[in-house]
Amino acid sequence: MMDIPGISFSGLAASFCFIVLNLKRSDDFTVIGSVYPMLVNVGEDALLSCQLLPKRSATHMKVQWYRSEPSTPVLSYWDGDEVTEMQMEEYKGRVEWIKDDIAQGNMTLKIHNIQPSDNGQYWCHFQEGSYFVEASLQLVVAGLGSAPDIHMEGTVESGGQLVCTAEGWFPEPQVYWKNARGENMLTASEHYIQNGDGLFYVESTLVVRDTSLETVSCVIQSPILHEEKESTIFISEKLQTELASLRVIGPSQPLTVRVGEDIQLTCYLSPKANAQNMEVRWIREHRYPAVSVFMNGDQVAGEQMEEYIGRTVLVSDAIDEGRLTLQIHNAGTSDNGQYRCLFEKDGVYQEATLDLKVAGVGSSLLITMMKWKDGEMQLMCFSDGWFPQPHVQWRDIEGKTIPLFSEVLTHDSYGLFHVETSLLVRNSSIVNVTCSISNSLQVQEKTSAFSLSAW
Template identity: 65%
Template sequence: MLIPCSDCTAVGSHGCWVSRSLMLAPGRMLDFLQYSLSGAVASFFFILLTLKPPDDFRVTGPSHAIVAMVGEEALLTCQRLPKKTAVHTEVRWYHSEPSAPVIAYRDGGGMTEVQKEEYQGRVEWIEDGIAEGRVALKIHSIQASDNGQYWCRFQEGNYYSETSLLLKVAGLGSAPRIHMEWPVGGGVQLVCTAKGWFPEPQVRWEDGQGEQLLSVSEHHIQDEHGLFYVEATLVVRDASAETVSCLIHNPVLIQDKVSVIALSEKLQSEMASLTVIGPFQPILVRVGEDVELTCYLSPKVNAQNMEVRWVRSHRYPAVHVYVDGDHVAGEQMVEYRGRTALVGDAIHEGRLTLQIHGARTSDDGQYRCLFEIDDVYQEASMDLKVVGVGSSPLITMEGLKDGDMQLMCTSDGWFPQPLVQWMDRQGEAMPSFSEALSQDSRGLFHVETALLVTRSSIVNVTCSISNPLLGERKTASFSFSGG
């Protein structure tokens, strides 16, 4: 029994259950509870019935995966069943989260304010069959990141139904290119490279009889567009072998691209008799300064029509690539763009110098210089040491209980990791209480080291921070007389 809420002690969403002034006998109380319970159940089922759509609709889509090539278009379709116009229905396609749709429509208009940024300007709403509840999504300029599961959701009031579709993005990249270096340990080293593949391809070496040869190493690297570059290395001990093949396989398209190299022919190449020479000692450069990396051919040969590349661990992407007199910007690592240039004019003698502007801590490490013609190359390696001498140390004092004190020495801007040492007035080393090293966004080291000094002592200490490569040191001293 419900009564006005002004007389209630407890108020529910559907009315009052207990009256402040109503007192029931024990027998009548049971009847009242039974009546109230049945009313609550009825209310619950009434709510369910109001939420349930009148025709119990569902959404279907293709059961098979949709394959789309990188750079082309993909068409995703879904259908409301039973068939009914979807003009006034909210429909959204999403890739990961419903709240960030690929595209969303309501009452015939696009809901662009919620659209995921990476799809803006690349998707198209197709509504040719909307009168029968059929809609489609067209994605233009397919990217590797478009790969994966999509959902098509129809929502009517508080009820929705959806279906999922699988989009498989495929990229048939470049044909493999086989590079040969001679000699290597009594044989030849072959490096097979290809780029622009998606998803991650499979690489296979075969001899002239079609038998598989095992790679020494294999690397798969995704570029900034999500496409795969592959680099597989093979060492052939028997240089008299006639041919070797490299196959790149796309597992989605079930297609291969193959290249074959004739070893006996390549061994006659001009490059097979040349040597690349680089600096024998590590090259030191301070953070922020320019550095030059020089390598040359021996004996002297005009390298103007050769491919020359400076690389780190892999051939692609590279630090700098020179081909037929021009810099190939499309093969350059992102972190070196706008920072490299060739200097000097001795290329007709086979000498090239690469200048790197504004050295960074990330530039530290090994580089390789490769000269190549007709897919035969020779290389030399060089070691670049980036160094940074930081700020003068700053010593601060903090008093502790019992009269003891702590000295804290701090400094910024060191590279590589510096050597830190406390010393007394005689120059003897003193053990630090704590030492912490951290790197900032530029990779430079920040130093914090603490020294505990007992009370009633004469303090005359030095904090020394030095660069292990340059041998340069910066110091700060602290004096305090405690009585």
């Protein structure tokens, strides 16, 4: 039995109470549909029905099921045949008419393999000549996902943390932690991601500092089904595992690479330990989706962030010593930032943080001159391809800084900066000037000199 607050269901065999929802009607007939929402689990089939009253044959009528617009139906039936030309793309091959009772004015739409995107309102439309009637039905989709998976980092004495993850839920589930007495515990953070199938991944973090804690449970609950899944972690057992006594070491200094170069992210266990049977995960902010996941001797493709697909290679020739290197090809500005390298085994993980600085050294500088009236001149200096935001200066022949007149920095589609800066020259004694643009990450500068005496 599945329930929505105040409403009871029994799968697709739910009893229907009917309500008339007419937008426009003829003098001869109307249409009725279910007043109650229909609750269907992800992956099941749904049957949506509506009935003409008084009962009459719909064989020669135009009948449609649609979501928001009649012009793009879920499915159309006209004069005895299905019409699929304008059918919504996501329903092609997934829907069919159940026409057993069409002579009695009953039209049932069957939707196979229900997905989260099917959640919402549907309209049943009957038309005869210039008259039409419609009824609305509500389809509620629910997905009961995986049981929570709890991982532990560090020790209770040092203020370790527990991370609870689960996937495959719809709609967004509720998550809470409780101690052995059943008391709720304060969550440090929660994170939800809806994947391409519309299902939710949830990640909840709990900081533990109470040395008396023996067990902690994570509970994931569906707000629609009123069902929950629970997992419990035994802290004392986890503290005795192999990984609890190890550390993960990463670079002590930030890594700097140029745009277009390959990135090398290396981390290792200390003291040395064989990581062949461990899960190693490189992530940005959250565990899922990941930059790359290594498990059972190979990379796992299904959990990878879209922007890293096809760009990563794992170097694992020293895995028996606990050392792995992730190569990321063709560094871009979006790769800039912090990474975390996680080693995990038996529900315990340790991690190291890696800082990556991506630098874009721009094009050669181009200076052009515009003559203004009254002896004033404006010089323009241009350059493309800088990252992060560069520092721009004009200098005289002695190297002294000259106040610039204007500066405009814009991003291109790759996140690189385009620089336009101008200098207004009013003093005719200034005959040589230099435009310079520098990148603070690589302490690198590009310059271009301009001589007014040549003009």
